[in-house]
Amino acid sequence: MIEQLRIKNLGVIRDATLDFAPGLTVLTGETGAGKTMVFRSLHLLFGGKADSTLISTGAEQASVEADVAMPSELVARLDELGGEVEDGNIAIISRQVNATGRSRS
Secondary structure, X not given: OEEEEEXXXXXXXXXXXXEOOOOOOOOOOOOOOXXXXXXXXXXXXXXXXXXXXXXXXXXXXXXXXXXXXXXXXXXXXXXXXXXXXXXXXXXXEEEEEEOOOOEEX
16 A cells, blocks of 8 residues: 655646555646646556656656555565565565656556
């Protein structure tokens, strides 16, 4: 489960941190508030195509980062693959996109 999502310089979102709890999460807001950018950030984070047009005007790069709670068996597998997990079985997944459209995970 995603526990926290951090978004910087993605579309209309300059800097946002969203905390999630178990259960239903609903995003509401006026037109242009950034709801679509939240979903695009998740798409980008989990392997979607990087597009430099998503970067906020005037910014050099956009970044998305999530704290993901993982079951113990996945933590063990991630450790075998050389990944890092924080205390409490939290994996941090991140992706950056620069102005040329290149991305880094």
